[in-house]
Amino acid sequence: MTPPAGSLLSAEQLRKAYGPTAALDGAEFSIHPGEVVAVMGPSGSGKSTLLHCLAGIVTPDSGTITYNGHELSAMSDSQRSALRRSDFGFVFQFGQLVPELTCVENVALPLRLNGGSRKEAERAALTWMERLEVDDLRKKRPSEVSGGQGQRVAVARSLVTNPRVLFADEPTGALDSLNGERVMELLTDAARSTNAAVVLVTHEARVAAYSDREVVVRDGKSRDMERAV
Ligand SMILES: Nc1ncnc2c1ncn2[C@@H]1O[C@H](COP(=O)(O)OP(=O)(O)OP(=O)(O)O)[C@@H](O)[C@H]1O
Numbered sequence: 081m082t083p084p085a086g087s088l089l090s091a092e093q094l095r096k097a098y099g100p101t102a103a104l105d106g107a108e109f110s111i112h113p114g115e116v117v118a119v120m121g122p123s124g125s126g127k128s129t130l131l132h133c134l135a136g137i138v139t140p141d142s143g144t145i146t147y148n149g150h151e152l153s154a155m156s157d158s159q160r161s162a163l164r165r166s167d168f169g170f171v172f173q174f175g176q177l178v179p180e181l182t183c184v185e186n187v188a189l190p191l192r193l194n195g196g197s198r199k200e201a202e203r204a205a206l207t208w209m210e211r212l213e214v215d216d217l218r219k220k221r222p223s224e225v226s227g228g229q230g231q232r233v234a235v236a237r238s239l240v241t242n243p244r245v246l247f248a249d250e251p252t253g254a255l256d257s258l259n260g261e262r263v264m265e266l267l268t269d270a271a272r273s274t275n276a277a278v279v280l281v282t283h284e285a286r287v288a289a290y291s292d293r294e295v296v297v298r299d300g301k302s303r304d305m306e307r308a309v
């Protein structure tokens with residue numbers, strides 16, 4: 081099967097079982113550069129499994145995933161992890177900042193891991209922290225900032241390498257609605273300004289409202305949903 085024309089990342093007929101549980105049962109997905117797609121569906125329906133497969137973290141039992149013309153399953157583990165570092169960004173429900181590092185060191189970390197100098201990495205980190213309105217927190221440690229601030233630091237860290245795809249799994253799941261909306265506003269503005277595609281897993285309609293398109297996953301199967309306006 082060929083991926084849809086113009087798609088940056090696509091998946092066809094994904095299946096993944098954990099023992100007797102079919103986490104994915106023929107899921108399809110496709111996203112264009114610059115597009116924000118919300119992946120919705122009830123708990124246990126396979127949203128995170130789909131995201132992990134698309135990001136090359138989990139290997140599906142069958143089906144194909146094509147990124148930028150390359151099939152993920154044809155790559156070695158080390159090629160896939162190099163791709164994750166160079167082309168993908170990640171934000172999870174609980175920011176997963178490194179507690180021992182300051183906020184600016186956390187944001188700079190992906191660049192440092194890619195071999196960047198401390199000075200250059202922290203300069204780029206601060207630019208992103210300004211855009212996410214957390215540059216005043218640069219010297220604080222994650223335990224000294226609020227949940228919403230921490231998530232904005234995590235979003236800055238996910239974007240600092242200029243990823244082509246940002247994977248966000250319930251990025252506002254631990255925040256109140258006001259903080260959640262601000263994080264979504266800043267995340268989608270920042271991603272759109274760099275033409276990054278965003279795979280946004282959420283079960284909240286108000287979070288999905290920031291997307292261009294919604295995909296619903298049920299029992300490991302996905303389908304496009306027309307936005308109800
Ligand atoms: N590592 C694993 N080992 C065993 N079963 C798993 C594993 N990961 C997921 N599952 C099972 O696969 C199914 C899909 O899980 P998944 O985490 O993708 O759901 P989800 O839609 O992200 O749910 P939630 O909204 O609760 O995060 C569930 O039945 C889950 O229990």
Ligand SMILES: [Mg+2]
Pocket residue numbers: 127128129249
């Ligand atoms: Mg999940």
